[in-house]
Amino acid sequence: MSFPKNFLWGGAVAANQCEGAWLEDGKAPNVTDIMVGIGSKDPGLKWNDETNKWEMALDSQKKYLSHEGIDFYHRYKEDLELMAGMGFNCFRTSIAWGRIFPNGDEEQPNEAGLAYYDELIETMLELGMEPVITLSHYETPLHLLTEYGGWSNHQLIDFWKRYVTTVFERYKGKVKYWLTFNEVNNMMRNPLVAGGVLTLNPKDKNDPIGSTTEKDKWQGYYHICVANAWTVKLCKAIDLNARVGCMLTSSSVATYPYNCDPDNVFGAYNAIRMSHFYFGDPFCLGEIPGYVKRVWREHDCEPQMNDEELRLIKENTVAYFSLSYYRSSTYDGKDSLSGDTGGLIGKENPYLTGCSPEPWCWPIDPKGIRYVLNILYDRYHLPLFIVENGIGLDEKIDASGTIDDPDRMKYVEEHLQYVHEAILDGVDVMGYLYWGPIDVVSAGTGEMKKRYGFIYVDRFNDGTGTLERKIKNSYYRYKEIIETNGDILLEK
Numbered sequence: 325m326s327f328p329k330n331f332l333w334g335g336a337v338a339a340n341q342c343e344g345a346w347l348e349d350g351k352a353p354n355v356t357d358i359m360v361g362i363g364s365k366d367p368g369l370k371w372n373d374e375t376n377k378w379e380m381a382l383d384s385q386k387k388y389l390s391h392e393g394i395d396f397y398h399r400y401k402e403d404l405e406l407m408a409g410m411g412f413n414c415f416r417t418s419i420a421w422g423r424i425f426p427n428g429d430e431e432q433p434n435e436a437g438l439a440y441y442d443e444l445i446e447t448m449l450e451l452g453m454e455p456v457i458t459l460s461h462y463e464t465p466l467h468l469l470t471e472y473g474g475w476s477n478h479q480l481i482d483f484w485k486r487y488v489t490t491v492f493e494r495y496k497g498k499v500k501y502w503l504t505f506n507e508v509n510n511m512m513r514n515p516l517v518a519g520g521v522l523t524l525n526p527k528d529k530n531d532p533i534g535s536t537t538e539k540d541k542w543q544g545y546y547h548i549c550v551a552n553a554w555t556v557k558l559c560k561a562i563d564l565n566a567r568v569g570c571m572l573t574s575s576s577v578a579t580y581p582y583n584c585d586p587d588n589v590f591g592a593y594n595a596i597r598m599s600h601f602y603f604g605d606p607f608c609l610g611e612i613p614g615y616v617k618r619v620w621r622e623h624d625c626e627p628q629m630n631d632e633e634l635r636l637i638k639e640n641t642v643a644y645f646s647l648s649y650y651r652s653s654t655y656d657g658k659d660s661l662s663g664d665t666g667g668l669i670g671k672e673n674p675y676l677t678g679c680s681p682e683p684w685c686w687p688i689d690p691k692g693i694r695y696v697l698n699i700l701y702d703r704y705h706l707p708l709f710i711v712e713n714g715i716g717l718d719e720k721i722d723a724s725g726t727i728d729d730p731d732r733m734k735y736v737e738e739h740l741q742y743v744h745e746a747i748l749d750g751v752d753v754m755g756y757l758y759w760g761p762i763d764v765v766s767a768g769t770g771e772m773k774k775r776y777g778f779i780y781v782d783r784f785n786d787g788t789g790t791l792e793r794k795i796k797n798s799y800y801r802y803k804e805i806i807e808t809n810g811d812i813l814l815e816k
């Protein structure tokens with residue numbers, strides 16, 4: 325039994341990490357434009373005592389590499405042809421909300437932004453790639469944060485509805501796979517970027533992120549659940565052939581108890597619920613779970629809700645579940661966990677031998693992907709779509725001009741073998757999209773040095789480089805895997 329016949333094979337990127345052109349054709353800044361990496365605790369914001377508002381204040385000493393990205397905005401044709409060269413039948417990117425509604429609250433969309441995505445989507449279709457479009461990949465327009473406080477404000481729901489209606493109508497019949505909020509389950513750890521929440525009454529005017537209250541976050545959580553449901557409903561009304569999925573970072577589902585101490589076993593389970601299922605359950609089952617309500621009660625931070633919207637959440641669950649998986653973690657007491665873009669970070673797991681190179685050191689656990697897929701399928705009974713899995717390496721071009729990256733291929737092959745095991749277990753897996761098939765700016769650290777691509781981009785942490793693209797050795801292996809629909813991995 326091999327991979328399913330219509331398996332979606334390809335790769336994934338995000339507008340804010342590849343497009344560049346951050347202020348071109350009418351686009352205004354979005355939240356990632358003010359960050360050198362979303363892991364930064366120090367966004368480019370300062371409090372203005374006269375207006376009593378936050379305003380953008382970029383640090384001239386810092387390099388915001390995402391502002392130019394890899395110039396995908398102007399080079400997407402060449403890049404997509406390279407993807408097609410690997411046989412991709414699918415490509416995931418995001419629409420930057422701020423290209424369509426630059427400030428987020430306009431009545432009319434920005435035609436120049438739509439024109440760009442018209443051509444991008446058309447090019448994918450011409451090259452035989454199904455577009456998979458994330459509606460919000462850490463790209464909340466900055467104005468919505470500084471003016472409205474972001475998702476803790478109910479008005480965001482209407483702005484969002486206007487945006488998604490615009491793109492659903494425009495790409496009707498062209499885009500079949502929509503994803504709502506990228507890795508939104510990171511919002512409790514990263515309220516500004518993953519949650520799109522900024523407090524307008526900071527207790528510390530030098531700390532926009534630390535000032536976010538529990539109440540703001542949970543209000544944002546509720547509004548995002550409502551917005552997710554509206555997205556499903558609007559899609560059904562506008563394009564019956566398109567489907568909406570959620571997108572959660574699912575590395576955290578593989579949070580293993582460090583040992584069999586019952587406190588660690590339940591603690592690990594609770595960590596999974598509070599970092600993952602707390603969004604998965606309302607998105608897929610239509611219900612805000614009891615363990616979330618317990619937190620609201622005990623921390624006095626219940627959001628304002630209404631019955632009509634709770635019904636909307638109940639009646640408009642997603643059609644499929646998309647996920648990223650990079651690594652697993654362990655749980656050993658409640659203070660043992662931190663996290664970054666790869667997922668949760670716990671104590672080192674003595675049973676895992678590999679990790680990505682210094683300074684990132686993400687543990688490598690291919691068996692974990694089988695575990696995660698099984699748990700998610702058992703819980704939600706929905707088709708699962710792996711839309712991110714990959715490894716960041718710091719590779720160089722050697723003297724002969726080649727870029728050898730065997731560790732990347734090993735990572736992909738081993739993970740795909742365990743995806744296949746999950747398929748044998750009966751899990752419905754729709755596809756596998758590698759993150760990021762071409763080097764892009766790292767989400768977490770904002771650097772170029774952390775390269776994921778099968779295609780190299782000549783750009784460096786200091787911002788220099790010709791932006792020339794070069795094929796790495798892994799490109800040919802991934803092509804073979806796709807050409808044989810994965811069979812090559814199953815040969816003994």
Ligand code: BGP
Nearest residue numbers: 338507665666716766767768769
């Ligand atoms: C996910 C994000 C991606 C991506 C990936 C790798 O969290 O959805 O945007 O970049 O992580 O993370 P990083 O770039 O920090 O290595």
